[in-house]
Amino acid sequence: MLAVAFGVSFVTFFLMYLAPGEPAEMIAITRYGAENLTAEQVAVIRLAEGLDQPVYLQFGRWLGHVLQGDLGVSLISGEPVLTEILARFPATLQLAVAAMAVSLLIALPAGVIAALKQHSAVDYFTMTGALLGVSMPNFWLGLLLMLLFAVNLGWFPVSGYGGWRNIVLPAITLGTGIAAVTARLTRSSMLEVLAQDYMLTARAKGLGEGRIIAGHALKNALIPVVTMVGLQFGHLLEGAVVVETVFAWPGVGKLLVDAIFARDYALLQGCVLIFAGCFVLVNLVVDLIYVWLDPRIRYEKGG
Amino acid sequence: MSLLQIRNLCTTFYTPGGLVRAVDGVSLDLVMGKTTGLIGETGCGKSVLGHSILRLLPANARIEGSIRFKGEELLCLPETKLRRLRGREMAFIPQSPATSLNPVLTIGRQLVETIRLHKRVSRQKAREAAAALLELLDLPAPEKRLAEYPHQLSGGMRQRVLAAMGVVGNPSLLIADEPTKGLDAIVRRQMAAVLRRLTAKTGAALLLITHDLRVVAGLCDDVAVMYAGEIIESGPARVVLTDPRHPYTRGLLGSLPAHGLKPIPGVSPSLIDLPAGCRFFHRCPDASPACGEVWPSLVKQPDRQVRCLLFAQGRESGKGVYGRDLQAAVV
Amino acid sequence: MHTETGNKAVVGGLIVVLLLAGVAVSAPLLAPGDPGRQNLVLNLIKPCWEYPFGTDELGRCIFSRVVYGTRVSLTIGVVVTAISGLIGVFTGLIAGYFGGLLDEILMRTVDVLLAFPGLVLALVLAGLLGPGLPNVILALALVGWMGYARVVRGAVMAVKVKEFVAGVRALGAGDWYILVRHILPNVLAPVIVMATLGIGHVILNAAALSFLGLGVQPPTPEWGAMLNGGRSYLRTAPHLTVFPGLAIMVTVLGFNFLGDGLRDVLDPRSQAKIPD
Ligand SMILES: Nc1ncnc2c1ncn2[C@@H]1O[C@H](COP(=O)(O)OP(=O)(O)O)[C@@H](O)[C@H]1O
C-alpha cells in the first residue's frame, strides 16, 4: 500500500520530464510567453524552483512538500494548487456520486431481472442494452442527451453548474456506461448464485420467491459486484474528465484538461495525484465493504 | 394407506448434450412411521427423485407420472400451494452440508427464519427454540453456534443444522439426502440416532437417501435399490439385505467391507443414451444374451419386487424363460 | 448453449469487423469525395443525396470523412493493442515464469500504474508529448499493457506447475524454449479475448483524446475530433454530432461482440476483462 503510494507519486513527479524541452524553460514560456523570453529569466526560474539540483533531490523536496499538503502554486492563477483543487472537488464528488447512483439504480434491477428470466425477451433486451452501453462513447451520449433533452425539449439546462437540474444529464451520461458493465456482472453473478445448493435449501424450507431472492441470493450475488464497483470508480473518474468537459461542469476533471492545455505542471501533477489518490482510497473502502459482506473473509482476516 | 404414492415417475433434464433421464418410471410408497431407505451408486438419480417429490427442480427439468401426498396430486398443485406444504408437511434435508447452507448468513438467521416461517413467534422466541432444537440434536454450545457462519462449523455440525431446519415444521414426510455422508463413525451414529428419535417422536415417514448400507440396516424398515434411474429391487430392509436377489444388489452388498470389499466392475450407463435391454447388463456377472435385448419389468414376488429376467414369471411357471418377453419386445 | 450463443456472437462480430476493415482498405473507392476538400459555400448542409451525412462547417463531406476515419481508428486500435499486448504478454511471461524479485518489481510497477485511471494517465501523457498520431499511440500503449501482464502472469503460474512442463524440462529444454513453445500457447486464449475487447476499448479512448483536443488533430478525419468540431453546431447542425459517434459505436460494438463471443467459445469460465 505504501509502496504503491510512493510509486504513484514517483510516476506523477516524473511525468513532466516526458515533455520535450527543459522544465525551467517550459515554465518560463508559460509565464512570459515564447517571444520575449530571455536566458536570464530561465536561469532565475531554474534557481528559484530548484531545477538545477539533481533530480532525486528535486523529487525528495517535492515529495516532502506533497506530504505536508503543499502541491505547489498554479502557474496560471498563482493560487496554491491544493486550494484550486479543493474548490473544484465538491463538483466532481457530486457528479461521481450521482452517476454511481444512476448506474446502480439501472444496473442492479436490470441484472437481477435478466438473471431471473434468463433467455427471456427481458434478458436479451437488457443484455443488448448493456452491450450498447459499453460500446457507446460517453461524450457522444452526452451530446445526444444534450441535443434531445436540453436543446430540443428544454427540460434541462444545456450545461453549467448550479441547481439539481444541471446534474441530471451529466450524471446519466456518466452513469449509463458504468451501468452496462455492472448489469452484466450482476446478471452472471446472480445466475451463479441461483445454481448454488443453498438456494435449494431455501426453496425446500417453503420460502417464497421474493424472500429467496432478497434474503438469500442477493447478498451472495452482490459480493463480486461490489468489488467490480470499486474498479468501476476508475472508469468513473476517467469519464468525469470527458463529461465535465462536455457539460462545462467545473470539477477536477475539467481542471485537469485546462491544466494540460495551459501546460501548468504543478496543477497537472496535483490533479493526477488527486485522481490516483481517490481511486486508491475508493478501492480500500471497497475492500472493507467486501469483508463486511463476506463473512468467510472476515474471519480469515480476523484470525 | 400410504402417505405418499409415487407412480411411474419420470424426471428428465433437457441439456445441450441431450435428454438426461435421471428418474425413469419409479413407483414407490412411503408409509407413516416407517423409514424407507433409497440406495444406489452416485448419479443414479436418488437426489433427483427426492427433489421431484417437492418439485424442487430447475427450469430445464420435466416431470411426469403421479405423486400423491395424502391423496392430493402434487404434480398438479400450483406453486403457491406447494410452497405451503414445503417445510411444513414435507421437509427436505439436502445433501452436501458444505454448500447447502447460505455462506453469508449466520446459522441463527437461517434457523430463525425457518422457524418463523412455520410458527408465528417473535424473533427472540424463535432464537430460543432454535437453540433448544440444536441442543436436542446434540450440538455443543448451541447459543454460540447461532451467532456463527456456516464455514465456522464442522461438517457434522452443519449436517445437524440442516437436519434441524428440516424438522422444525414437524413434517409428516421427511426426506433426508445422504445425511451421514462424510461423517466419521461416531458422528454418523449420532446422526442416525437423531433421525430415529425424530421419526419416533412425530411418527413421520422418512425417506432416507444414502449409499451407506450400514445406515439402512440400522434405521430402515423398507429399502429400494436404484440403478440408472430405475428401482431394481425393493422390499423390507431385512429381507433385501440378508437375501438380495438382483445381481446389482448382491454386488452392492458384496462391496461392503464385511463381505470382502469387491466393488462391481464397470460404470453405470449414461442417462442420456440408455441401453435397450437391462441397464445393468454389461456389468452383470449373471447376464445372458437376452438380457442385452429385453428390458426387464419389475417382477412382484411374495416378499419383494425385483427387476431382473432371472426372476421373470416365465421361469417359475416352467414356460420358456425369455419367450414371452421377447415376444413382447417384438410387438 | 453457451458456445452456441458464443458462436453467433463471433460470427456477428466478425462480420462487422471485416466490413469495417473493408471500408478502411477501400476508403478511396467508397468515399464519394475527398475528405479534406472544403467548400465554404456548401457548409453545414443537412444529409441529402449528394452528401449522405451532410457537410460540416467547412463544407467537407461528412460521409467521406467518416469513411476515411475508419482507417485512423482501426489503425490506432490495432497498433496500440499490438504494442501493449506485446509489452504485457512479455512482462507477464517473465514475471510469472521466473518469479522472485523480478516478479515483485514488475508486479509492483503494474500495481502503481493501475492506480491511475487509465484515460487520465493517457490524457496527461498525450498532452505532455504533444498532439499527433504517434504520440496518441504511444500514450495509449503505455497505459494499456498492465491488464495483459496480470492475466498472463496468473495463467503462467497456473501452467508452469503442470506436469508436462517438468517433463519438457527433464528433456533438457531451456527456459526460453519452454516459455515460448510450451507456456505461451497455453496462455494465449485469454490474451486473444482481451485483445479483441481491448481494440474496442482503445478506439473509444483514442476518440475521447481527440474529442478533448489532445489526440489526433484536425484536419485529419478522426471521429472523436469530428465530434469535437461539431459540438459548436449542436443546435443548428446536429448531423455533425450524430454520424461520427454512430461510427464509433458500431466499431466498438463489433469488437465487443467478437470478444464476448470468443470468450464464450475459447474459455467460458475465464474472467478476462477489458484491459484498462
Ligand atoms: N440440473 C440437472 N441438469 C442435468 N442433469 C442433471 C441435473 N441434476 C442432476 N442431473 C443428472 O441426473 C443424474 C442423477 O443425479 P443425482 O440424483 O444427483 O444422483 P445421486 O443418485 O448421486 O443423488 C446424474 O446423472 C446427473 O448428472
Ligand SMILES: [Mg+2]
Ligand atoms: Mg445425490
